[in-house]
Amino acid sequence: MKDMIEQYRVTAEPYYRPVTNEVEMFEAAYAAKMPVMLKGPTGCGKTRFVEHMAWKLGKPLVTVACNEDMTASDIVGRFLLDADGTRWQDGPLTFAARHGAICYLDEIVEARQDTTVVIHPLTDNRRVLPLEKKGELLRAHEDFHLVISYNPGYQSLMKDLKQSTKQRFGALDFNYPEHGVEVEIVAHESGIDPKDADKLVSIAERARNLKGHGLDEGISTRMLIHAASLMAQGIPAVAACQMALVRPITDDPDMRDALDAAVTTYF
Numbered sequence: 190m191k192d193m194i195e196q197y198r199v200t201a202e203p204y205y206r207p208v209t210n211e212v213e214m215f216e217a218a219y220a221a222k223m224p225v226m227l228k229g230p231t232g233c234g235k236t237r238f239v240e241h242m243a244w245k246l247g248k249p250l251v252t253v254a255c256n257e258d259m260t261a262s263d264i265v266g267r268f269l270l271d272a273d274g275t276r277w278q279d280g281p282l283t284f285a286a287r288h289g290a291i292c293y294l295d296e297i298v299e300a301r302q303d304t305t306v307v308i309h310p311l312t313d314n315r316r317v318l319p320l321e322k323k324g325e326l327l328r329a330h331e332d333f334h335l336v337i338s339y340n341p342g343y344q345s346l347m348k349d350l351k352q353s354t355k356q357r358f359g360a361l362d363f364n365y366p367e368h369g370v371e372v373e374i375v376a377h378e379s380g381i382d383p384k385d386a387d388k389l390v391s392i393a394e395r396a397r398n399l400k401g402h403g404l405d406e407g408i409s410t411r412m413l414i415h416a417a418s419l420m421a422q423g424i425p426a427v428a429a430c431q432m433a434l435v436r437p438i439t440d441d442p443d444m445r446d447a448l449d450a451a452v453t454t455y456f
């Protein structure tokens with residue numbers, strides 16, 4: 190088991206460019222054992238931030254991509270049948286709580302509400318996880334920390350976190366970084382010339398203004414890095430932008446024309 194947890198250790202420093210005071214705030218929340226919610230659109234650096242913080246704090250990181258089919262057993266654990274009979278297997282949340290990892294539940298709203306409530310006893314002073322089927326009350330390891338991500342843009346009445354869940358977390362707002370910082374990130378991640386990264390960020394800023402006017406989400410930092418990586422492979426900028434920025438985000442012909450026009454304004 191000791192070896193298993195070692196696999197989750199972040200050994201090399203993940204590049205993360207701080208945007209405001211999020212690094213200090215996270216460190217303080219970790220020390221205070223306050224669970225943290227990272228709020229913001231997809232592709233703006235939440236996962237990278239958690240990876241960086243796990244590395245900085247020297248703690249293993251267990252990540253779970255939540256989905257609507259996920260049951261409580263998928264994160265808590267279950268009995269498995271093997272040749273010798275039944276054997277309990279910890280789910281990722283239990284594993285992290287037992288061995289002192291940071292557990293990152295990505296897109297928690299996707300999970301069913303009966304799944305979400307299992308985290309409650311871990312988020313208050315008790316820091317316990319009742320494993321009812323196993324008859325064990327697990328006390329979380331000293332180093333265990335719970336982090337969830339949440340995209341407020343996707344929220345609807347049917348799919349939102351309950352207040353009783355939200356109020357257990359301290360929250361950090363994430364968004365697309367301001368122009369100069371995003372240029373730095375795109376250039377760093379792809380290796381392209383900062384002048385070209387600057388143009389990509391300008392295209393994204395135009396597209397982000399179309400959010401709610403035909404686009405559900407803005408062009409993310411992740412998408413800009415995709416376009417830049419194609420350019421780094423020698424693909425001409427316009428073709429790279431079509432593949433990585435325009436086509437993935439919309440099927441609407443008029444919206445595609447509008448985005449193509451933004452691309453040709455800069456390249």
Ligand code: ADP
Pocket residue numbers: 204205206207208230231232233234235236237238366374378410411414
């Ligand atoms: P999210 O979890 O918010 O969906 P990610 O953390 O996967 O998004 O971010 C997408 C990509 O954007 C990352 O892989 C990373 O390359 C880049 N990125 C975004 N913000 C930053 C940042 N502040 N510092 C370094 N890289 C960043």
